[in-house]
Amino acid sequence: MTDSSTHRLHPLSAVTTTLRSAVVGLSMPFFLVSVLSAVFDAVSVTWALYLAPIGLLVGAGYGLAYYYRFEYGLTDDTVDVASGVFSRRAREIPYRRIQNVDVRQGVFHRVAGLAVVSIETAGGGETEAALDFVGEDEAKRLQREIRRRTARRPDEAEADTDTSAPATRPTTAPDETDQHERESERDHPWSGQASALTDSGLESATTRTETGTEAPFEDDQPTLLFALDARELLLYAFTTVRPAAAASVLALAFFFTSQVEALLLATAQPFGGPASFTDATPSGYVALGLASAINGVVVTYAVSVAYTFATYYDFRLGRAGDDFVYERGLLQRYSGSVPSEKVQSVTITDNPLQRALGYAGLWVETAGYGPDSSGGSTSAVPLARVERVQTFAENLTGTEPPRFESPPAVARRRYFVRYALVAAVLVGVAFGISSLTGFGTEYWYLSVAVFLAVPPAAHIRYVNLGYSVGDDHLVIRRGFWRRRTTVIPYYRIQTVSNRRSIFQRRLGLTSVVVDTASSQTFVWKTPTIYDVDLEDGRIVASTGRKRLQTALRERREATDEGPRFSVDFT
Template sequence: MNRTLSPLSVPYRVVERGGSIVFTAIILFSGASAAFGPTGGLVGIVLVGFVLLALVAYEVAYYRRFEYDLDADTLDIRSGVISRRNREIPIRRVQNVDISRNVVQRLLGIAAVDFETAGGSETEASLRFVEFEEAKRLQREIGRLKREGGEAEGDDETETGEYEQPTADELFTLSSRELALVGALSFDVRIPGLLFVLLSGSVPAMSSVVPPGAGPILVAVGLLTAALGILLVSWLGGAAVAVLNYYDFRLTQVEDELQYERGLLRRYDGSIPLDKVQTLTVVDDPLKRYFGYASLHIETAGYAPGDSGSEAAVPLADRERVFALANRIDPVGSPSFSRPPKRVRRRYAIRYLLALGGVVALLYGADWVTGGALPWPPYAPVPLALLAPVAAHYKWRHRGYWLGSNHAVTRNGFLRRQIKIVPYYRIQTVIDSRTVFQRRWDVATVTADTAGSRSLVGNDAAAVDVDESVADDLRAILPTRLRESLATRRGWVDEAGDARDDVPTDERDDPPSGSDSAPST
């Protein structure tokens, strides 16, 4: 049965474009007044009315010509006013169904629905807008069809004629206290860089912090005050964003699918199929580690980088609780990491010193160009050289890798540490990279590339700066573990690892295809 968008989508989409109408009205009034003199105002009103009528007519036509239909195998969408577009999206390819509603949409009872598919850098299809109950029905039905392999509607009917809803198992709920902790322990790392860019070119702004001609003590006090101010603004910004994003967060499991709800000003309601999970990532920072907290992110192949953040499974919880949930989603055990060789700490320290030297050189150049107008002396950052060995040690300490029976696990980062858990059967490519500088230290980086969305921005699981001999071993072991894992999942071998007699040899030797393809090295 063909379905259409909600009738309320017409006035909402018209109002949503109100900004462009106001801008057009200003231009039309100005142009009409200049061209027609005293009667220009009336002409401008007529032109604005014509634009408004054209917009309403277009939205009405868009609504009347937009149809969609969900059957056992595909989601069919037909749209377009001038140029028609017909899409058939196989149900098996749908990775995620996300529902979002802002405050106005919640009042109107409508919602936007996004359908994400594997391998797409953009949202595959969107419904703007349907009734919220219809959005939930689509989410439920697509999940049911995927679980049941495309069985027709009616298979789950009860004797009363109603559809039996699967049981929802609540995995995590964010309490008010935990929401406050999410805000208190959040920090927006983008704000310091943004403030530096905005203020670095403003000598008056910096002079208010460090007066020209100030002595070393005043310079140090001024820089410290500025740094504390930037940290405070970054913390407040991160806290506000976190509270708005994760208000009333809850995570449930419905059979083999995770479903979440979150958000205050904009409410997100999404689903994450467990069989489409590519990577689990445990994330923390020094403040969260000190208090024993961490976050958990679930990555599938269906999200484009920079999407609405709906991959977040748990915004904040006790570390033990986070790892327990990760093991419930995909049992990995307790990783025991092997760190890079100790000699790389010297490499990190040298790298930090060279970067600091570059900054000092730039400051001296800027001081020479401006005739000494900088509000601080060019050598001001030099004392930071004392921190280089400490930073190098912590960078080394928080790196490592671990190979479990079914997963490869990597750990990287100090200010934002990420522990990435990758099932062997999800590995797409094993990449062994060795830069000129790494070769001088006899180390390499081995990356386990997956089909996850974050891999598109170079955020894969990686064993960084491991010894060359270890890199050679990893490059040989990971493809072997992948083949063994795929053989077990496809039933080519039994749980003991022995080949089954009932599987033909030619089928056992066939290379995997699709997302389970054998890796290149």
């Protein structure tokens, strides 16, 4: 059946849009008049007092018109969104391009029963369409309907369009018992699932009818796969450092400049810091700089812990048909879905502290925009015991435990030279500071001790690199501070190439870059096999290209075009 009717946003959206546009319209005359009065003497600043009411009315009218001109609807093949007052924009988003359907609820939204629905598509660096905002029940309906139509197979679509086919669901009104069950499921969408928490983790389960067959997708409620318990949430918060927290600290420093200055001066004075920024010796400025850096690190870490805790509070991952669905958030609640057939690769992540405690995380990547980064990365398991995460990855991708190949020993010597040059620069900086400021003149040479860290740093870099060329998957491991082990099916590979720097050419090394449809971002770089022997690198690239063609041919010939990633990976 085609849902050809169009819908408008929630009536409260008209209120917020009108108020927002009215504020812009009210402030615009003040800005324009102030600029023009500085250029033309004939323009008086008092004009803004007369123009502001007009701007207020025009802005309010525009916001109201925008609300009534915004429409959306679902068809058999697309999600249609039309917007714009003077310049109309109509978008038809095919279901096959949709990667994620996210529902976001802030504190105000949750109190008012509202939500923001974001539709993310393949290859997009930003949200394709956002419905800001709709009712909570309408958001769940859209998420469920888009998920159902996205996962529908071609033969099912033909059956739906066959008018001679019998109806699969009754057209009569539901009785009171069915209505009560629907309301209960709506209020508790994750309840009543055949899953149970045990001491060793979450038992796997599937949603089936009494006859043993899979229940119809449209009737399925999410089956719980993984839930982040309180201990894992606290460990994840305290062992994760988010660079974005630094931006929040800088914003706080901008708005509370005087308080921040007083705090920095107070913490630096016991260590020889100045009493004011304008009256200090060179050594006092150095002490102030060190104290400021320590304060910045401590505050940034505290903000990171709070942000991570609030973001992943009550994290739950489930399955609905062939889709992964998730919910998380304390103050701002998120829920979304990721079709398993859209997953490009799977990555196990950890950092030194998490490795020491025996924990790791699991991420899946799609080809479009994702809620957890500027790319298509979505956290499937934020943190769990490393044995469980490895089992999850193996079950999800169908790969065996990899046997990693290491780069040649000459690569370790390359890292030794690289880090020795970095140490030399640090010693030079210490000598320069002592010479210019007189701070630590007698002790600058102690900075030479940084060279002691060069051999272990080179070794740690070397031992954390590895790759495994499997029959169906390519596995790449790299990184130390945030180690990533990525499993890439051959049929998801876009290109495989060898890249060599001038230093690698001198040593006979190369790096193998494996591109997928996932977006490359600042955080998630393209999976790369670093510093392997040139001949080995060429063999890996050639093997990857051949198995890519073989995998694509097998998929075209296969009769079952279902997802290759298991939705019951627990």
